[in-house]
Amino acid sequence: MSHSRLLDLLLSQPGQYVSGEEISRKLSISRTAVWKQINKLREEGYEFDAVSRKGYRLISKPERLEYSGLLQAMNTKSFGRKLKLLEVTTSTQEEVRLLAELGAAEGTLVIAEEQTIGRGRQGRRWHSPAGKGVWMSLLLRPPLPLTRAPQLTLLSAVAVCRAIRAVTGVEVGIKWPNDLLVHGRKICGILLESIGEDEMIRYCIAGVGIDANLEPSDLPPELRTIATSLQIESGRKVDRVVLIGAVIAELEKFYELYLEEGFAPIGHLWEALSVTTGQDITVKTAQGEVRGRAMGLDENGGLLVMQEDHRLTTIFSGEVQIDGCNP
Numbered sequence: 001m002s003h004s005r006l007l008d009l010l011l012s013q014p015g016q017y018v019s020g021e022e023i024s025r026k027l028s029i030s031r032t033a034v035w036k037q038i039n040k041l042r043e044e045g046y047e048f049d050a051v052s053r054k055g056y057r058l059i060s061k062p063e064r065l066e067y068s069g070l071l072q073a074m075n076t077k078s079f080g081r082k083l084k085l086l087e088v089t090t091s092t093q094e095e096v097r098l099l100a101e102l103g104a105a106e107g108t109l110v111i112a113e114e115q116t117i118g119r120g121r122q123g124r125r126w127h128s129p130a131g132k133g134v135w136m137s138l139l140l141r142p143p144l145p146l147t148r149a150p151q152l153t154l155l156s157a158v159a160v161c162r163a164i165r166a167v168t169g170v171e172v173g174i175k176w177p178n179d180l181l182v183h184g185r186k187i188c189g190i191l192l193e194s195i196g197e198d199e200m201i202r203y204c205i206a207g208v209g210i211d212a213n214l215e216p217s218d219l220p221p222e223l224r225t226i227a228t229s230l231q232i233e234s235g236r237k238v239d240r241v242v243l244i245g246a247v248i249a250e251l252e253k254f255y256e257l258y259l260e261e262g263f264a265p266i267g268h269l270w271e272a273l274s275v276t277t278g279q280d281i282t283v284k285t286a287q288g289e290v291r292g293r294a295m296g297l298d299e300n301g302g303l304l305v306m307q308e309d310h311r312l313t314t315i316f317s318g319e320v321q322i323d324g325c326n327p
Helices: 003-011 020-027 031-043 067-073 092-101 146-168 230-234 240-261 264-273
Strands: 047-051 055-060 083-089 109-115 134-140 173-175 179-182 185-197 200-210 280-285 288-297 303-307 312-315 319-322
Touching: 003 020, 003 031, 003 055, 020 031, 020 055, 031 047, 067 083, 067 240, 083 092, 092 109, 092 134, 092 185, 092 200, 134 240, 146 173, 146 179, 146 185, 146 200, 146 230, 146 240, 146 264, 173 264, 200 240, 240 264, 264 288, 280 303, 288 312
Parallel strands: 083 109
Antiparallel strands: 047 055, 109 134, 134 200, 173 179, 179 185, 185 200, 280 288, 280 319, 288 303, 303 312
């Protein structure tokens, strides 16, 4: 049985409890099958009140993103104007990669309601439940050498951080290079993947995953102490369409600024939003661990660390752990 039949039955009796026995009889399925289908709908963002001897009552439906509404929210010249909206995909990064290889224009944006194999940094999985977050990837074609790609990662963090703050009022901060945290817990991840040719960037894919309207029960047990959401932190649901529009507008604005004026203005903005600068940190690099105090960025976007022996070193790639912070 498709759980859409169960949903239709509950929708036909708004505000009313429908007993498991009635559902089982009308749909010719077992009570166990009813329970499994209710749980499947919960995974898709539907909320139910379940009361013993009364049955199930539909409380709320997930808010679906709509193509026309998203386009209207794009206050941009080109970013997000070519848009692909998917109900479910393995990864928006992979969707954009395929489009890029087919010659898609810069600014092409793919958004999914759900990712089944969402990717984060260091090859980690990114939990992307249906209808709860912002899961999207943007195609960039900057005329830059591959060595400049890490600066685009920092730029993306600045843009997304500023957009979240403006739309929600949540005091998000950046952990080097591009994780966004609230009270030490991760609320957004950014993944920038670059494809090069002859030492130049052919294209970049900027992936953004924002935990927008996840509730504590939406987070797997292993993430509940290290992750959070905008809804959890603000106490109210976030309009995902407004948030997406703001993020894409900020990305376009700072991308244009970067191409015109270089990294310096981006670096200053990054430091103003940083929760890493001034903190005692441990950085896991390919060469081993570096311990010390984060002092800020160098002119290229590398992280300056004053080590315990008072030597100043620059980190260009690594995993930062802020002392006393979970993520």
